[in-house]
Amino acid sequence: MLQERIPDLAKMVEPDRVRKEVYTDAEIFELEMARIHETVWIYVGHESQVPKAGDYYTAQVGRQPMLMVRGKDGKVHVLYNRCPHRGNMMVGDRHGNCGEQFRCSYHAWQFHHDGRLKQIPMMESGYAGTRVDKDSPELSMKPAPRVESYRGFVFASLAKDGPGLKEFLGKAIVAFDDMCDRAPAGEVEVVPNCFRVIQHSNWKLFMENQIDALHPSVTHQSTGRAAHEVEKQIAKKAKAGEALSYHMLSAFATVTIDKWDNFQTINYPYGHCILTGYMGLRPQDPDTLAYDKLMIKAYGKKRFEEIVGVNIHHVLVYPGLSVQSPLQQLRAVRPLGVDRTLTEIWHFRLKGAPEAIYRRSLAYYNLVNSPATLINADDLENFWKCHQGLSSDGGDWVSFARHHGHDIEKDGEVSSAPNQGTSEAPMRNQMKAWARYMQGGA
Amino acid sequence: MKAQHDAEQFLYRQADLLDAKRWKDWIDLFTPDGVYWMPPDASYKTWDGQPAIFAEDRNLMQVRMGRVLHPDAWSQRPQWGTNHVVSNVVIDKAAKNGDLTVRSRFHMMEMRRDDIRHFAGQYTHHLKNTRAGYRIKLQRVDMTNAQAAYDYVLQVWV
Numbered sequence: 001m002l003q004e005r006i007p008d009l010a011k012m013v014e015p016d017r018v019r020k021e022v023y024t025d026a027e028i029f030e031l032e033m034a035r036i037h038e039t040v041w042i043y044v045g046h047e048s049q050v051p052k053a054g055d056y057y058t059a060q061v062g063r064q065p066m067l068m069v070r071g072k073d074g075k076v077h078v079l080y081n082r083c084p085h086r087g088n089m090m091v092g093d094r095h096g097n098c099g100e101q102f103r104c105s106y107h108a109w110q111f112h113h114d115g116r117l118k119q120i121p122m123m124e125s126g127y128a129g130t131r132v133d134k135d136s137p138e139l140s141m142k143p144a145p146r147v148e149s150y151r152g153f154v155f156a157s158l159a160k161d162g163p164g165l166k167e168f169l170g171k172a173i174v175a176f177d178d179m180c181d182r183a184p185a186g187e188v189e190v191v192p193n194c195f196r197v198i199q200h201s202n203w204k205l206f207m208e209n210q211i212d213a214l215h216p217s218v219t220h221q222s223t224g225r226a227a228h229e230v231e232k233q234i235a236k237k238a239k240a241g242e243a244l245s246y247h248m249l250s251a252f253a254t255v256t257i258d259k260w261d262n263f264q265t266i267n268y269p270y271g272h273c274i275l276t277g278y279m280g281l282r283p284q285d286p287d288t289l290a291y292d293k294l295m296i297k298a299y300g301k302k303r304f305e306e307i308v309g310v311n312i313h314h315v316l317v318y319p320g321l322s323v324q325s326p327l328q329q330l331r332a333v334r335p336l337g338v339d340r341t342l343t344e345i346w347h348f349r350l351k352g353a354p355e356a357i358y359r360r361s362l363a364y365y366n367l368v369n370s371p372a373t374l375i376n377a378d379d380l381e382n383f384w385k386c387h388q389g390l391s392s393d394g395g396d397w398v399s400f401a402r403h404h405g406h407d408i409e410k411d412g413e414v415s416s417a418p419n420q421g422t423s424e425a426p427m428r429n430q431m432k433a434w435a436r437y438m439q440g441g442a
Numbered sequence: 443m444k445a446q447h448d449a450e451q452f453l454y455r456q457a458d459l460l461d462a463k464r465w466k467d468w469i470d471l472f473t474p475d476g477v478y479w480m481p482p483d484a485s486y487k488t489w490d491g492q493p494a495i496f497a498e499d500r501n502l503m504q505v506r507m508g509r510v511l512h513p514d515a516w517s518q519r520p521q522w523g524t525n526h527v528v529s530n531v532v533i534d535k536a537a538k539n540g541d542l543t544v545r546s547r548f549h550m551m552e553m554r555r556d557d558i559r560h561f562a563g564q565y566t567h568h569l570k571n572t573r574a575g576y577r578i579k580l581q582r583v584d585m586t587n588a589q590a591a592y593d594y595v596l597q598v599w600v
């Protein structure tokens with residue numbers, strides 16, 4: 001049993017290192033699903049995935065199959081994808097439209113979009129004198145205890161109590177503000193459909209890797225160098241900005257390992273983190289200038305400068321979301337098992353922005369995030385290798401000691417020190433949050 | 443009859459080059475403005491401005507080839523290989539100048555490390571009739587398993 005093997009979860013996490021079982025033990029996985037993923041705010045989807053009444057989209061929250069559905073009143077509900085009669089999954093497709101109501105494929109029980117029971121076939125003759133009463137809550141499709149939305153991004157918490165969404169997000173809320181503010185219309189909409197990729201490792205390896213400033217020039221050097229060669233050839237004959245999609249790739253190699261210390265991570269309570277930007281995505285080509293003009297018209301010069309001046313590469317919302325706001329990409333992490341993790345990768349369109357700006361972030365989406373990715377292939381290889389090594393008896397610990405003791409702590413925020421952007425502060429911060437959750441701290 | 447035979451031979455050779463990992467020779471099958479495209483599902487009408495699993499012109503093909511051949515492309519280290527079978531070749535359109543639109547079915551088995559994966563679907567080739575033989579203006583790959591979650595990723599062209 002877990003209790004015998006691992007007497008104290010607190011002892012698994014030290015400030016600068018973590019026990020390997022945290023990544024490989026199936027019982028710890030079950031526990032962290034219950035205490036973390038099925039407790040805190042987890043991203044379900046974006047409201048634009050379900051524009052019309054009856055539109056639904058399924059999403060896994062922790063181990064729970066949930067669905068997000070648009071009601072007739074325009075409200076978005078998050079329900080367990082389960083019929084209360086015999087437990088049949090209510091919808092079998094990943095997404096679709098259920099019409100006026102949900103109708104179970106097994107015995108035709110019907111439910112309103114908010115989950116309330118609408119009708120059971122021959123209810124009066126079949127259930128007279130039984131405990132089954134149309135109004136009893138156990139005969140509804142169970143709703144997520146808490147659902148909140150911020151600027152169109154829908155989150156659910158499967159715990160009744162806990163901090164509200166805004167309090168939970170804290171300063172990581174900039175992920176959604178930065179993405180939406182970059183739209184002249186102040187909001188975004190999904191580009192259907194998401195890419196889905198499975199990695200053969202624990203979910204935490206993904207979250208750590210996303211803000212691991214030390215890895216790109218090592219892991220991704222092959223693609224970076226190949227892209228840089230082609231970028232140079234194109235730059236010779238193309239107009240400014242045309243080689244940008246190659247620059248997105250080549251940055252992985254041209255920013256050499258020592259340069260990554262110039263960036264900074266800022267770490268927040270609940271395990272969230274920001275990695276500052278590095279790609280230089282503001283060329284002065286006609287497309288960008290046309291976009292700037294629309295933005296200035298919408299926001300005024302001063303606010304425009306503030307918006308495009310936000311310097312972010314990634315925002316991590318622990319435990320399951322990675323947002324690249326300046327490129328309008330979002331990856332939602334859905335743990336499938338201790339050694340299998342699904343990521344859903346979404347791209348958003350800035351409402352009111354020119355087509356060329358959409359295409360710029362689309363290029364990144366296709367090149368970096370598609371199932372034929374030139375980048376993540378080598379991450380997935382590392383994740384698998386990590387899982388294999390961590391499962392062995394070759395050692396007990398994972399080290400997060402880089403620049404430990406040198407981070408700058410202020411008002412509950414931990415920043416990497418100047419020229420120490422490769423500090424493993426984000427991993428330490430995530431594991432600190434993990435340990436607190438696992439010991440029952442909200 | 444001759445067009446049918448020539449198209450089939452061309453498609454078989456295209457698949458041969460992939461299986462033999464002769465990337466440069468494979469890229470050279472494309473016209474200078476040729477595109478390799480794998481849409482996320484069969485409803486897509488164009489690769490332009492849309493999410494795509496692959497949407498590569500020759501420049502991007504060069505990047506992919508450069509990556510695959512780099513000694514530190516970590517995910518290329520394990521032994522791997524593919525085997526394509528191409529069949530059901532149908533000429534949909536034959537222009538007077540000899541250009542063809544050809545549909546076919548493919549099945550690719552991939553071995554990577556200890557894992558076997560299968561990919562299958564439909565090719566649509568827009569072939570340009572040139573002096574040097576057919577060249578690919580567009581290779582559309584509608585993979586039957588395109589919509590399923592990808593257990594690992596596709597590293598080279600299917």
